[in-house]
Amino acid sequence: MINDSPFVKEETRLKVNAIIREVGFEPDPQARGLAFRRSFLIGMIYDNPTPQYVVSMQQGLLDGMRGTSYGLLVHPCERGSQTYLSDLRSFIERQKLFGVILTPSVSEDERLVKMLREFDCPYVRVASVVLDKPGTMVVTHDANGAAEAAHHLAGLGHTRIAHISGPPSFRSAHERRRGFREALAERGLKVDPAMDREGNYTFEGGIAIARELLALNPRPTAVFCGNDEMAAGVYKVAHELSISIPKDLSVIGFDDSTTAIQLWPPLTSVRLPVRDMGRLAIDKLFGKQEKKRPGAGDVAEIFPKLIPRESTAAPDPRA
C-alpha cells in the first residue's frame, strides 16, 4: 500500500495529506439536506425597525455559525401585514430550516411559534421575558436596565421625570416601563401620568411626543426613552426649542446603538449587547453545553447595563 510504503518520503506523505484535507470532502449541503429532510439553513425572522439592531444581530448569529457549513437566511416581516403569517408559513415550509431565531417583537407572537412547532422547526426566541421552555429563550432583563436608568436620574436629584415608552405590541416596552417605575417607587418617586407617554420606537414618534412633553408647564427635567431612536427625536425638539441637554433636560436612551454616541451631547443609554445575544441564540439552537433535546437547558440571560454619558446631569436648581 502506498500509504505505508517505506519508499514514500515522509515529506511527500505530509503533502498528500495536506492536499487531501485541502481538496477535502466538503459535503454538499443540498444533498445532505435532502437526505436529512432538513436544510443547513438558519432563518432570522425579525420585524425590528432599527438597522443597527438588525445588523448586530446578524453579526452575532454569524459569529455563532462560524466554522460550520450553515447559512443565514434573512426574513424581515411586518407583523401588521395581511400576508404576514402566510408568508412565514410558506417560508418555513419551503425552506425546511434547520432552525430559526426570532427577535422582538415577532419573538412574542404565539401564533408564529405554534406554527413553528407544527412544522417541527426548532427555534430560539430572544425576548425580554421568559415566554417558553427555558432552553428556547435568550432573555434580556430589560427591567433591570431600566431600573438602572431610574436610579441614575433619581441619584442626580430629578423629580419631574418623563417617560416615553415603546409601543404596547412590544413586551420590551412594558418591561422597560415596569423596571423604571418600580425603581423610581423605591426612591419615593413616580412618573406624573401626564408625563408618561406611549411612543413607537421611531425617531418620528419621539419627535411628536417630545413636542408635547416639552410644552408642558412645568416641564420635565429628565426623560427616559424606550430606545435611542426616540431619544434622538427628543434631542431634535430640544434643539428646536433651545432647551439645553443636559443643563435644562437630562435624556436617557435604551439600546446603546451607534446613534447614542453620534448625538450631541453623547447620549446616556442602557446597553443591550445585541451581537452577544445573537451568538448566544445560535449556541442555544445548536444545543451547545446542554442536553441534546431541543428546548432543553437553561435560559440564556442578558443584563443590560447603563452607560452614563453627557446627556444626564443634576437638574437646574432654578427650574
Added chain:
Amino acid sequence: MINDSPFVKEETRLKVNAIIREVGFEPDPQARGLAFRRSFLIGMIYDNPTPQYVVSMQQGLLDGMRGTSYGLLVHPCERGSQTYLSDLRSFIERQKLFGVILTPSVSEDERLVKMLREFDCPYVRVASVVLDKPGTMVVTHDANGAAEAAHHLAGLGHTRIAHISGPPSFRSAHERRRGFREALAERGLKVDPAMDREGNYTFEGGIAIARELLALNPRPTAVFCGNDEMAAGVYKVAHELSISIPKDLSVIGFDDSTTAIQLWPPLTSVRLPVRDMGRLAIDKLFGKQEKKRPGAGDVAEIFPKLIPRESTAAPDPRA
C-alpha cells in the same frame, strides 16, 4: 369524472380548486437544487460598515425576490482579513449559489470576481464605475452627486471648501472626490491641498480629521464629506468647538442615511437610493427585460441627488 359532474355544485368546485391552489405543489428547493446543481439561494456579499446601507440593500434585494422561492443568504466579510478569499471560496463552492450580489468595496475586487467566474457563479456588481460587462453592473454615478454638492456650495458663495474623502480602497471615494473637484473647477474654485483629506468612512475617522481641519487658520467655511458618518464626526467636533452649523460652517454628507435627518441641524446630503439599487441588482441577476445570457443587457444606472437641508448656508461675511 368528478370534475365535470353536473352533480357537483359550482360552489363546491371553486372551493376544491381553491384548496388545491392553497395546498398546491410548492416544489422543494433542496431537491430542485440538487437536480439543477444550483441552489435557490442568492448571496449578498458585502463589507460596507454602515448598518443602514446593509439593511436597505437587503430590503431591496428582498423586494426583487418577492414572490419567488429564492432565499437571501447574507455573507459579510472583511477584505483585510487573512481568510477573506478562502472563506468566500468555500462559501461559494459549498452553497452552489444561484447568484451573488456584490456591493462596494468587495464589488471592486477583481480576485473575487475571477473566483466567481471560475465557479460559474453569476453575479451582479454594485459600484460607482463600470468595471465589467454592462449586464453585470448597477452603477451609481457618484461623481454626479458630488458635483451637485460642489455647485450647491459654490452657489452659496463658499470659496474655502474642505473635503474629507473615503478611503482609497473604495472607488466611490475617488469618484466622489473627482466629481466634486471637477465641478468646483468649472466654477473657478479648488480645494486647498491642506483642506483635502483622506478619511475612512467612519464616524471616528471623521472626528479625527475634523479636529485638524477646524484648527486651520483661516478655517474652511464648508466641508464636503464622503459619507454621512464622517459628517456626523464633523458635527461632533464643531459642537465641541462651538462652531455653529451652518452659520460658521456648512456641511454636506453623502448617502442620505437616517443619520442625516437625526443630526442637528438636519444634514444636507447626496441621496443614494440603496433599496432601489438592491431591487435593480436582483432584476439584473434574474435577467429581467434582457437577453437571456447572463451578463447581457445594459448597465443599470443610478443618479444620486442632492437633498438640501439646514446644514448649508452662505458663508458668514465676517469670516
Added chain:
DNA sequence: CTGAAAGCGCTTACAG
C-alpha cells in the same frame, strides 16, 4: 462492524 441498496424530491435525457 462493513458494504451495498434504497430513498430524499426533484429534473433531464431518452425511449415509446
Added chain:
DNA sequence: CTGAAAGCGCTTACAG
C-alpha cells in the same frame, strides 16, 4: 407529445 427511468450527492436502514 407523453411517460418511465436514471441521476443529482448525500444518509439511513438493512442485509451480510
